[in-house]
Each structure stands twice: as C-alpha cells, then as structure tokens.
C-alpha cells in the first residue's frame with residue numbers, strides 16, 4: 001500500500017503568475033481574432049466589446065473623448081481598452097498564485113462578457129457567436145495548463161526533476177505566446193483582406209456630365225473646393241468599418257408607404273443617375289473646426305424612390321438603418337422639397353469608399369450628417385417622430401439638424417507669425433442649401449471688411465473667400481463672419497456643438513513681426 005505523497009504547498013512567483021494571466025487572456029483574444037477573421041470579421045471579441053462600450057458610453061465622456069482626442073478618439077478607446085484588459089489579465093494571474101480557480105474565474109467572466117456583448121450587438125447574427133465561444137474555451141484552458149506547468153516547476157524546484165519541469169513550463173508559455181501572436185496577425189490580415197465585391201470592383205454607371213470647375217472655385221490660402229476623397233472628414237461609431245457583400249445587399253423602403261420596395265444594388269444603380277456636389281458638415285464640428293468637406297456624390301434621387309413607394313399621410317421621419325445598426329432620422333418634408341437628397345454610391349467619380357459607406361449611403365444637402373448621412377444604409381422606414389428615436393437623438397442631440405451658417409479662417413493659422421504689412425487672410429464658409437452671399441473679416445474688433453468670394457457653385461456647397469489686410473507689428477486677432485442668402489448674418493452667440501451645432505465666430509490670434 002502506498003501512501004499518497006504529500007504535495008508541498010507552492011505558490012507561483014509573481015512574474016510567473018502574471019505571465020499565466022496574460023497568456024490565458026491573450027490566447028483567448030488571439031484565437032477570437034483568428035476565428036473572426038475566418039468566419040465573420042466584425043465578431044472579434046476585442047472589437048465587439050469596444051463597439052458596445054461606444055454605444056453605452058455616457059454623452060459627457062464621449063464629448064470629452066472627442067474634445068481631447070479628436071478623430072483619434074477610436075484609437076484612444078482601443079488603447080484604453082487594451083490597458084484595462086491587460087490589467088484584468090494581470091489580476092487574474094496574481095489572484096491565482098496558489099490555486100488556479102480564482103484566475104480561471106476572471107478569465108471565464110471576461111469571456112462571458114464578450115459572448116453577451118456579441119449577442120447584444122445590433123447587427124448580431126448567430127455565426128458571430130463562434131469567435132467569442134472559441135475564445136471562452138481556449139482562455140481558461142490555456143490559463144489552467146500554463147498554471148499547472150508553472151506549479152509543477154515550482155514544486156520540482158525543491159527536487160531533482162527541477163530543470164526538466166522548468167524547461168517544459170517555459171516552452172509551453174513561449175509556445176502559447178508565439179501561436180497567439182500568429183493567430184492575431186492572421187486574423188487581422190484575413191479581416192483586412194480586400195473583398196472581391198468591394199469598391200474597387202464597382203465602376204460607376206454614367207451620369208450626365210458636370211460642367212468644368214471655374215478656376216476661382218478654390219482661392220489661394222483657402223481649402224480645395226473639391227475635397228480629395230482621402231482628405232474627406234470621417235465620423236462614425238464603427239470601430240471596424242462594415243464590409244458589405246454587394247451581391248446580397250438590399251435596400252428596403254417600408255413603413256408608412258403604399259408599396260414596400262426592396263432593391264438590389266443593381267436595381268438601384270439602374271435608376272436615373274445624377275452627380276451633384278454636396279458639402280457635408282458634422283454637428284460636432286466646433287467653430288473653426290475641420291469636420292466639413294465637399295465632394296461630388298453620384299447616386300439616385302431619394303425623393304423619386306419615395307414617390308415610387310408612395311408616402312402615406314402623416315409620415316414625418318425617414319428612419320434609416322445601417323448594416324451595423326446605427327440609425328439616422330431625416331425629416332420627410334426636407335428630402336421631398338426638391339433638393340438633391342441622394343442615395344449615393346459614388347464619390348468624386350469613384351465607387352463610395354468603405355469608410356464613407358460602401359456600397360450606399362444617404363446624403364442630404366443642408367442637414368448635418370448625424371440626421372441624414374446614414375452610411376452602409378440597408379433600410380429606410382417611413383414613420384413618425386414619436387414612433388422611433390434615432391441613434392444620436394437617443395443620446396441627447398437635437399431631433400432635427402439643419403446646418404448652421406459658419407465661416408472659417410484657414411490662412412493664417414491660429415498662433416502664426418506673419419510678416420507685418422499686407423497679409424493674406426482666406427478660408428471657407430458654408431450655409432448649405434441656403435448659400436453664402438457675403439464674408440467679412442475684422443481685425444482687432446474693428447470694422448468688418450468684405451472679402452472676395454470664390455465662384456458660386458450652388459447653394460449646396462461651401463464657398464471660399466480671400467482678402468488682404470494691413471497688419472502692423474504686434475499681436476492681433478482676426479475674426480470672420482458670413483451672411484447667407486436670406487440676409488442673415490452668422491450669429492456671434494457662442495454655443496457648443498451639443499445639441500444642434502456650434503455657433504459663434506472663428507477668431508484667430510496672430511503675431512505680425
């Protein structure tokens with residue numbers, strides 16, 4: 001009869017405990033990335049949790065993030081998340097120095113969080129469960145195995161088998177680390193691989209030709225009238241841009257209509273096509289900010305499609321839904337008042353880029369993007385204001401969002417040193433769907449002096465301006481104001497972006513030397 005050997009109680013060293021935690025959590029995330037890359041890129045557990053975090057973030061925190069990090073807010077979020085996850089992995093390891101159970105429990109809890117988050121995603125499909133499910137199996141298993149190997153090494157540390165068990169433990173840990181890294185890289189590459197049905201594969205149907213740009217559409221010192229697509233501002237809640245399969249994509253128009261419509265991409269593109277320049281503005285744009293751009297959009301007129309569906313009496317709102325669940329609510333009377341509200345599939349002569357809504361987005365001249373610019377659109381429900389509240393209205397922003405008249409000084413930039421004497425002051429101004437008739441500049445609170453305006457290319461686009469002023473040596477402030485076609489002068493009343501767009505006048509300090 002043999003006595004059960006008494007196992008000496010051992011405790012993992014702190015570094016080994018930390019490594020155990022990091023490998024358990026890291027391998028789970030890595031295998032999640034790999035499986036997601038193979039079956040459903042949007043289901044990477046890391047990104048799913050991030051997306052849910054974006055949806056649940058209170059408005060003040062979101063405003064703080066945008067104010068602090070600007071358009072790098074997504075990177076900031078992902079970095080913050082990585083830090084929190086690393087902290088939890090370290091904690092899982094340190095809680096498990098004597099027994100694996102507390103650490104395994106932490107890893108399981110993280111996995112369950114990812115799983116639940118996946119189910120709560122607005123565009124959830126059952127296949128999305130695969131990545132977090134595999135991660136939930138792998139994480140605790142790896143944690144347990146590495147923990148066991150280190151525990152054996154620690155125990156044998158007192159005996160003759162020490163070198164062998166230590167080597168085994170270290171090669172297990174090293175192996176897990178290498179395989180995890182490989183899985184993450186492979187998963188990310190798979191997710192980023194250009195899809196065969198992406199924008200590159202899609203030529204635009206011909207639209208009636210547009211007149212050549214007059215030379216004074218752009219003025220020296222002001223931004224290019226037509227924003228190059230690569231420079232067009234981008235704002236959305238998607239941590240990972242949705243990749244839409246064009247073959248199975250449809251647009252459904254339903255709700256308070258006489259005839260429900262469902263169009264394939266080919267059917268939409270077969271309709272009469274127009275190409276119109278439209279200046280888009282984000283409601284979050286601060287006075288003097290860069291969240292506005294101008295492009296030629298190619299697409300079909302939304303009003304025609306709605307007429308075909310037949311809008312029922314009492315309809316007020318077009319509730320548009322993106323494939324990733326984001327929603328915009330657009331006033332029915334605005335899109336049917338004759339303006340060029342579009343379902344666009346082209347931008348600056350090429351297929352809409354993935355970041356700007358491929359294959360189809362809505363663009364409505366005169367309205368901020370958050371109430372009109374639904375990217376990756378797949379559904380339009382004709383409804384009332386009371387029946388549905390869209391994404392940003394749910395979060396405290398105004399239900400309706402006409403763009404406010406604004407002007408911006410692009411040259412010189414704030415804080416610049418300029419040679420005293422005649423100084424070029426130039427920039428842009430916009431009053432979308434109303435039009436700009438006058439821009440004036442004032443130095444040091446003095447009289448308003450009109451600037452020369454660039455070509456008038458229609459009320460739906462911004463207008464450049466330029467002037468030269470005399471600056472003596474010393475510090476100065478330059479200020480700009482625009483007047484729209486109704487004769488209304490841009491207000492000097494200062495207001496922040498939330499709830500319906502910033503107001504005030506762009507003011508730029510400069511030093512003349």
Ligand SMILES: Nc1nc2c(c(=O)[nH]1)N[C@H]1C(S)=C(S)[C@@H](COP(=O)(O)O)O[C@H]1N2
Pocket residue numbers: 232233234235236237238280281282283322323324326355356357368369370373374375376
């Ligand atoms: N699907 C989706 N569409 C969206 C958004 C979004 O977060 N998701 N953001 C809106 C906002 S706030 C703006 S200002 C515009 C920006 O469009 P752009 O990124 O092409 O400039 O898209 C709008 N459409």
Ligand SMILES: [Mo]
Pocket residue numbers: 235281282283284368369370
């Ligand atoms: Mo926006």
